[in-house]
Amino acid sequence: MLRGNKVGLRARHEEDIPVLRTELYDDVAGSSRAESRPWRPIAPGAKDPRLVVDDKNDGAVPFSVVELEGGTLLGTATLWGIDTHHRSAHIGLGLLPSARGKGYGTDVVGVLCHYGFVVRSLHRLQIETLEDNAAMLRAAESNGFVREGRLRSSAWVMGEFLDEVLLGLLAQDWKTDAKS
Numbered sequence: 001m002l003r004g005n006k007v008g009l010r011a012r013h014e015e016d017i018p019v020l021r022t023e024l025y026d027d028v029a030g031s032s033r034a035e036s037r038p039w040r041p042i043a044p045g046a047k048d049p050r051l052v053v054d055d056k057n058d059g060a061v062p063f064s065v066v067e068l069e070g071g072t073l074l075g076t077a078t079l080w081g082i083d084t085h086h087r088s089a090h091i092g093l094g095l096l097p098s099a100r101g102k103g104y105g106t107d108v109v110g111v112l113c114h115y116g117f118v119v120r121s122l123h124r125l126q127i128e129t130l131e132d133n134a135a136m137l138r139a140a141e142s143n144g145f146v147r148e149g150r151l152r153s154s155a156w157v158m159g160e161f162l163d164e165v166l167l168g169l170l171a172q173d174w175k176t177d178a179k180s
Helices: 016-025 028-034 104-119 134-142
Strands: 007-010 060-067 073-083 088-095 124-130 146-157 160-170
Touching (some): 016 073, 073 104, 088 104, 104 134, 124 146, 134 160
Parallel strands (some): 088 124
Antiparallel strands (some): 007 060, 073 088, 124 160
């Protein structure tokens, strides 16, 4: 397990999937904001490709986020779009509604940075988020990410186009005092 100050990132357990699916992905509005494709229902008992771990996919490393004190499941975190030639990747996370607003997101981003820069020896990490996602912008910027651009009207969300903010962080600019 990778450890931050408040959270741990661990392998996805089978018992995590129903909780994550119910609390993150069955919410049409929330899922529509987090996904780059339209929401669609998944039949009960069907394998949800967003949550099932494919150990053969080297381009993405999904984690379950747990509280260090007590081990409560808090959400998901992913290093995705891993490019070993350019030594870059993207960061994504989703916290359960009960875990939001408690500083977990900032800690998750920090632990993903540790994983990307220290464990995987990447050079660049990137985050794309909706312009009104203040929590993700705060978590990213608290970890040293810099706003590099705005993708105008790039996300179709529940009947309207929204701008996305592009943030980047280079290994040499990362806060090396971050705990993991």
